[in-house]
Amino acid sequence: MTRSARRTRRTLQAAGVGAAALLALSACSSDSDSTKSDSSASTSSSPKLSGTVTVFAAASLQESFSALGKEFEKQHPGTKVTFSFGGSDTLAASITGGAPADVFAAASPKTMAIVTDKGDGVGTPATFVRNQLEIATLPGNPDKVASLKDLTKSSLKVVLCDKTVPCGAAAQKALDASKLKLTPVSYEQDVKSALNKVVLKEADAAVVYKTDVKAAGDKVEGVDFPESADAINDYPITLLKDAPNAAAAKAFIALVQSAEGQKVLTEAGFLKP
Amino acid sequence: MIPSDTSDAAAETLESGPRRRRVRKSMRRGVPLPLLLPALLGLAFLLLPLVALLVRAPWNTLPDQLTSTEVWQALRLSLLCATAATAASLVVGVPLAWLLARTDFPGRGFVRALVTLPLVLPPVVGGVALLLALGRNGIVGQWLDSWFGITLPFTTTGVIVAETFVAMPFLVISVEGTLRAADPRYEEAATTLGASRFTAFRRVTLPLIAPGIAAGAVLAWARALGEFGATITFAGNFPGRTQTMPLAVYLALQNNPEAAIALSLVLLAVSITVLAALRERWVSPA
Numbered sequence: 001m002t003r004s005a006r007r008t009r010r011t012l013q014a015a016g017v018g019a020a021a022l023l024a025l026s027a028c029s030s031d032s033d034s035t036k037s038d039s040s041a042s043t044s045s046s047p048k049l050s051g052t053v054t055v056f057a058a059a060s061l062q063e064s065f066s067a068l069g070k071e072f073e074k075q076h077p078g079t080k081v082t083f084s085f086g087g088s089d090t091l092a093a094s095i096t097g098g099a100p101a102d103v104f105a106a107a108s109p110k111t112m113a114i115v116t117d118k119g120d121g122v123g124t125p126a127t128f129v130r131n132q133l134e135i136a137t138l139p140g141n142p143d144k145v146a147s148l149k150d151l152t153k154s155s156l157k158v159v160l161c162d163k164t165v166p167c168g169a170a171a172q173k174a175l176d177a178s179k180l181k182l183t184p185v186s187y188e189q190d191v192k193s194a195l196n197k198v199v200l201k202e203a204d205a206a207v208v209y210k211t212d213v214k215a216a217g218d219k220v221e222g223v224d225f226p227e228s229a230d231a232i233n234d235y236p237i238t239l240l241k242d243a244p245n246a247a248a249a250k251a252f253i254a255l256v257q258s259a260e261g262q263k264v265l266t267e268a269g270f271l272k273p
Numbered sequence: 274m275i276p277s278d279t280s281d282a283a284a285e286t287l288e289s290g291p292r293r294r295r296v297r298k299s300m301r302r303g304v305p306l307p308l309l310l311p312a313l314l315g316l317a318f319l320l321l322p323l324v325a326l327l328v329r330a331p332w333n334t335l336p337d338q339l340t341s342t343e344v345w346q347a348l349r350l351s352l353l354c355a356t357a358a359t360a361a362s363l364v365v366g367v368p369l370a371w372l373l374a375r376t377d378f379p380g381r382g383f384v385r386a387l388v389t390l391p392l393v394l395p396p397v398v399g400g401v402a403l404l405l406a407l408g409r410n411g412i413v414g415q416w417l418d419s420w421f422g423i424t425l426p427f428t429t430t431g432v433i434v435a436e437t438f439v440a441m442p443f444l445v446i447s448v449e450g451t452l453r454a455a456d457p458r459y460e461e462a463a464t465t466l467g468a469s470r471f472t473a474f475r476r477v478t479l480p481l482i483a484p485g486i487a488a489g490a491v492l493a494w495a496r497a498l499g500e501f502g503a504t505i506t507f508a509g510n511f512p513g514r515t516q517t518m519p520l521a522v523y524l525a526l527q528n529n530p531e532a533a534i535a536l537s538l539v540l541l542a543v544s545i546t547v548l549a550a551l552r553e554r555w556v557s558p559a
Contacts, residue, residue: 089527157427162510164527185427186509187516189524197509200401201410202426 049076049248054100056084056091058107058166058235059192060131060211064268065105065256071264072255079248087190088112088166095120095240102249105237105256107131108166112236122243125236128256129270132232133170134210135223136198143204148174148225151205152182159194159203162187166233167194171207173231195220209233211269232271323541330538331531338535343512343521348539351518354429355497358436359444362493366444367486371474373445374452375460385449392442399438400506407434408507431508432515436497443496444489451485452478491551498544 053072057065062085069081084091084101088111095101096118104121105128106112112125137145143156151158160182161168168187175182185203188194195212197203199219213222237256243249255261262272331338338344373385391399407414409424417423425431459481463473479486501519508515510524518540526533 087527159509162524162527164524184511186511187524188510189505189520189527193506200404200408202404202408 049251050078051245051248052080052082053102053245053248053252054082054084055103055105055249055252056086056095056099056101057103057105058088058091058111059085059190060107060209061085061105061235063215064211064265064270067264068252068255068261071260072252075255076248076251081252089114089164098242100242100244101240102243102245103237103252104240105235107235108169108233109236110169111166112238115240116238120241121238122241122246123238125238126253126257127234127273128237129235129262129265130232130273131209131211131235131270133167133174133207133225133228134213135205135225136195136208136213136216136220137205137223138198138201139218139221141221141223145205145223147223148178148182148207148227149180151207152180154183156205157203158182158184159186159188159197159206160184161191161194161207162189165190167191167207167209170231170233174207174225174227177230178227209269214269234273235270326534326537326541330534334531335535335538338532339539343516344536344539346513347516347518347521347536348543350429350432350513350516351498351540352543354432354436354517355440355494355500357433358440358497359490359494361433361437362441362444363486363490366441366489366493367448370445370448370452370489371478374449375457388445389442391439396439396500396502396504397506400435400503403435403438403503403507426507427509427511427515429508429514432504432517435503435507436500439500439503440493440497443492444486447489447492448482448485451482451489455481455485487551491548495544495548498540 055065065083069083072081073079088106088108091104092106092111092114095104095115104115115121116125135145135151137143145151160171163169163172186197188197191208191212194206195208195216198206199216210222213220237253239246239249239253266272369388373381373388404426405411407417407425409415409418409426414425425434459477460473463477464470468476499519501523504517505520510516510520518536522533522536522540525536
């Protein structure tokens with residue numbers, strides 16, 4: 001009895017394994033079929049998108065691009081958008097170093113040029129948003145900062161981005177345009193570290209992007225200054241030459257530039273191109 | 274009165290000098306292949322990136338890169354802060370190592386684990402932790418500010434504090450290991466002869482573990498010299514005040530990789546010179 005039961009179980013198992021193998025085989029063939037039909041479809045008018053889109057984007061785009069990524073996955077079931085957010089310079093360096101990315105969105109044309117100069121981009125990068133500088137002060141603005149000139153007071157601890165990163169270059173441009181000389185306590189390595197010095201109340205003010213002030217919520221208070229109009233950063237986006245998933249990448253760029261994408265970005269504080 | 278095996282052991286320890294020499298001579302005869310191959314592989318792995326740095330260095334523009342005052346400012350600041358951080362680590366680290374090695378208190382293992390925590394903590398997190406503790410708004414820092422008017426972030430002292438935090442565990446671990454390996458009976462003998470425990474530490478233990486302290490100090494100095502994350506997070510980055518060489522290298526890397534390589538070479542050359550000189554004098558085992 002037990003032996004026969006064991007035997008039946010064994011046969012069942014064998015049958016199961018066989019069935020699984022068959023299934024796997026058929027899955028394999030249908031898989032290759034579907035990819036074949038996919039690639040043929042992508043050349044036709046209505047592409048059926050699938051697979052992963054890898055987007056390298058400037059740190060300041062984190063909030064809005066994450067939202068757009070979710071929207072994209074909803075519009076195109078079966079796709080997945082993965083992001084790598086970081087300093088535009090660092091991202092550009094990893095792209096030219098061969099990182100497998102589909103889309104690159106930089107915080108300045110200068111960092112985008114690192115990629116396009118090497119011939120790693122496809123076509124001319126398109127400016128999809130612009131970002132303006134703003135002064136971030138402590139909540140409630142206790143030092144009563146009202147202008148860029150107020151920051152030059154020696155009693156204030158001000159942090160700027162280093163001149164090598166886009167936000168620092170822009171701040172320097174605004175200061176030069178208004179002939180102001182500002183000695184900060186620190187030149188920070190990126191915009192988020194500059195903002196964090198104010199969030200942690202170590203510095204009294206920082207010159208950062210409008211979008212960063214917005215993202216920080218009530219931890220900082222933003223003060224507009226007219227000189228920021230002289231130093232608006234363009235954000236270019238491009239499809240990359242070695243994109244593993246070019247069709248979906250194009251669709252993602254289209255979403256970013258669509259009215260819907262622009263709405264998400266302007267809500268985060270970006271300016272329209 | 275003294276059991277014979279103990280005295281034998283003591284004699285052995287005392288004779289360890291000449292004996293070690295004998296062992297070393299016999300080692301020269303043959304290195305087993307299973308040791309030699311991985312050893313060479315390890316050496317190659319450590320040296321390859323440095324060789325790449327040398328190969329790709331912009332040798333023809335190097336003199337121009339190195340004449341800027343910012344480079345020398347950063348180098349001077351790096352050396353000053355690393356040395357100060359090592360001194361600070363010695364002052365508090367050696368007693369801490371002694372406490373961990375020579376006394377017995379509940380939770381000692383846990384305390385030892387805590388001491389090594391800055392080793393596993395990402396330096397940037399260490400910098401944030403320092404800000405939360407010693408920053409203008411930190412739990413201790415706010416009192417430093419309101420009572421003494423001392424603020425550490427964005428100052429050279431802040432750089433030293435950050436480097437000490439990251440480098441001291443290297444010294445403590447190294448000294449503690451030496452203390453554990455050192456024979457406590459010398460100290461016991463000193464105390465039976467009437468020396469207080471502190472005198473025994475000063476006159477017996479310290480000379481005994483001097484090579485270990487030197488090795489630990491060199492490790493801590495090297496770590497402090499290369500410190501980046503905690504420094505830029507806690508002390509910020511301002512040329513001449515808080516911008517050490519690693520910070521200058523990082524920022525140069527953003528838009529001028531050649532300058533970054535040149536700066537790295539300077540830091541490398543200076544550290545190799547100092548470390549080689551120190552090893553010859555103090556850290557060599559003979």
